[in-house]
Amino acid sequence: MTATSSIRLPKGPRGAGLPWGSPLVYFIALVVVAFMLAPIAYIIVGGFRTNSQIILDPSGWPDPWNVGNYLDVLVGGIFWRQVLNSAIAAIATTAGAVGLGLAASYVIARYSFRGRGALYALFAAGLMFPITVAITPLYIVVRNLGLMNSLGGVILPQIAFALPTTIIILVPFLRAIPIELEEAASIDGCGRLSFFWRMVLPLSVPGVITVGILAFIGSWNSYLLPLFILNNEATFTLPLGVQAFSSQYSVDTAKVLAFTSLSMIPALVFFSIFERRIVGGLTGAVKG
């Protein structure tokens, strides 16, 4: 399971035993990092201020710190309902994309049949069709299926649009599983399907995690599709919720900031857990 770590990055306990860089490098890095994080800090810290503080001194520090905005958001039901909706959509999208994508990748990688190449090319061509292009007819398809204002109407298209990436990442991965392993299993009376369950699935875990993360974050942050499909506030996911909240409470800037910063916590937590995988997956993606 060396997986994504084969890129030559410092491994093991982070940074331990590495030399220090020159102060100039750290200084530049510090400036850049500060610039990258300042807007995020503005959102988070701003949530601890009151509206009058924000109006009187837009770029000031909270004085005193005020947790009321955060508590209001956390106590109200809207935020949690949207977290739940986003979580359902993201988990279902991830499960669907990984499940369907893995099965299809297995066929493309390890079966030989006529049309295999065409099947692969078809999925790969999907990369050329971003959701922006298909959104209007997609909306009509979803409406005709009666899935408007339901999370299913968001999940199914998201699975479909995640499939090309998933398959393109997983196919080479599955193909790398040695044929000898399969032959040995077959001699032991293991069919191809049970080989899939018993050998392929466990062996492909690193690849599955990479595509799973991509699908999850894509779904968690997606905006255009929910914007078209979900018009009922009860079904809003977090991105729609943040936008609705900020236009509904446009006077209450502090609360909007609190709501916005709470809504990015799940993504940040998820990112910090899987940071190595995400960065590794993306870097791996361009190594070709």
Added chain:
Amino acid sequence: MTEREHSTLLGERSPAIIAADGGSATALPPSVRRPRGEGWRTRLEIALLAGPALLVFLGFVIFPVVMAGYYGFFRWQGYGPPTDFVGFNNYLLIVQDPAFQEALWHNIVIVVLSLVLQAPVAILLALLLNRRMRGQSVIRVLLFVPYVISEVVVGTGWSLMLQTNGALNDLLEKLGLGALAQDWLANPEIAIWTLMGILVWKYVGFAVIIILAGLQGIPEELTEAAQIDGASYWQIQRRITLPLLGPTLRIWAFLSIIGALQLFDLVYIIWGQYIASTAGTSTMATYMVANGRNAGNYGYGNAVAVVIFLISLTVALVYQRFVLRRDTDGALTGGTRR
């Protein structure tokens, strides 16, 4: 296994686009050889395993894309089957609409500025971080945070900060730079630069990560040899690193161009559908949503989608043909390609 995993996404992406062009599927390497014949059982397995994915993909990706092409020929409000066939009329209207021309122009500006602004910054940062030193991975991760946060959060936060009485102007005044305070969002001469600033802020981390990966593919022996020959640090970067970084940069540029052509979320969230055009930040995608779905003209919206797609496809194919092609048969890639 690791190498395979790493050679995936973009390595395969170029053949994918080539395949979309000529329909050739030659990109696929030969499958694992398989002694067994194609019995009915095998076929059933294939159908069972690939069927669901194929069904979902055809139904929610291919079918809508094809339908976009079909609906684009109708004047249609979105209810009942389209009947009012108008031929290429929608397309004529699009091409002649000054609002669309403006949006297209903005897209072009965004494409060019994204490359021009991000590339130098990203390359310098990547060079800076491409050394074994403490804290390197932490810095890398922090640079990447804006990329992970959703466009809505980014848009909401920035639009609050950039209001005329917002934090940025206030900060400038405190620093004694009050003269620099601007109406960042509404002034049409500045808004596009504001947008570029936000885009660079959000996406430069992605470029850094990709370029760092490319740098790590450059064999250390090369730089060591140059050092022995007495080359200075900057000479090494200019003569060895940058040329070898070519393939990585070209792929990053490709992703950036396609992304910029289809930019929607940030503009729509910060400027909304109406203000975007007066502030000079509308894009083809915001034009599509504003004049298609929001105006109830679904036929027209679909035609705009087709135009965006054709423009992106043309750019992609031209780029493939004239830029990325060097990577498929160029000698330069020997160093980074496995």
